Amino acid sequence: MEAGGTYYLFYNAKNKRGKSDPWPEETGFATSPDLRTWQRHPGNPVLRVGARGDWDDKFASDPCVLSHEDGWVMFYYGNCSDGHARDGVAFSDDLITWQKSGEVLIDVGPDGSIDSRYAHKPGIMTRDGTLYHFYCGVAPAADRRLGEIEHGEVRDITLATA
Numbered sequence: 347m348e349a350g351g352t353y354y355l356f357y358n359a360k361n362k363r364g365k366s367d368p369w370p371e372e373t374g375f376a377t378s379p380d381l382r383t384w385q386r387h388p389g390n391p392v393l394r395v396g397a398r399g400d401w402d403d404k405f406a407s408d409p410c411v412l413s414h415e416d417g418w419v420m421f422y423y424g425n426c427s428d429g430h431a432r433d434g435v436a437f438s439d440d441l442i443t444w445q446k447s448g449e450v451l452i453d454v455g456p457d458g459s460i461d462s463r464y465a466h467k468p469g470i471m472t473r474d475g476t477l478y479h480f481y482c483g484v485a486p487a488a489d490r491r492l493g494e495i496e497h498g499e500v501r502d503i504t505l506a507t508a
Contacts, residue, residue: 353378358407370395371405393444401426408467423466430454431466460485460502479506
């Protein structure tokens with residue numbers, strides 16, 4: 347995305363902090379004046395995982411950043427130590443400092459639904475005043491065998507609108 351003549355690329359980053367620590371996945375960004383040379387932001391990550399027990403305590407990643415009014419909105423997914431992934435949102439005035447809303451936007455569905463395990467990886471579009479929030483819904487597979495392939499889950503592109 348471009349803002350004020352500078353290009354911004356938001357990305358996932360993992361960094362193992364210690365031998366016994368898990369690998370958190372957090373969001374950072376790089377900037378470029380020409381889409382050829384890039385400089386990572388020295389203050390990365392700009393969106394960190396939440397505190398232990400928060401809905402995004404393992405991952406705060408897969409950002410989708412859009413301009414909105416006089417600021418910026420980052421849709422992202424959080425992976426939680428409870429084994430579920432959900433979509434959330436953070437806000438910024440400058441594309442550097444982000445404030446999480448503290449609420450889950452798209453939560454996992456009930457057992458048996460297509461998104462009972464994960465409701466994550468946001469893809470956001472707007473059209474005619476409607477926000478289209480596409481996400482990957484994941485559920486345990488009822489039948490672990492599909493032809494000659496064994497698998498443990500079913501994935502689907504799911505849509506929520508507002």
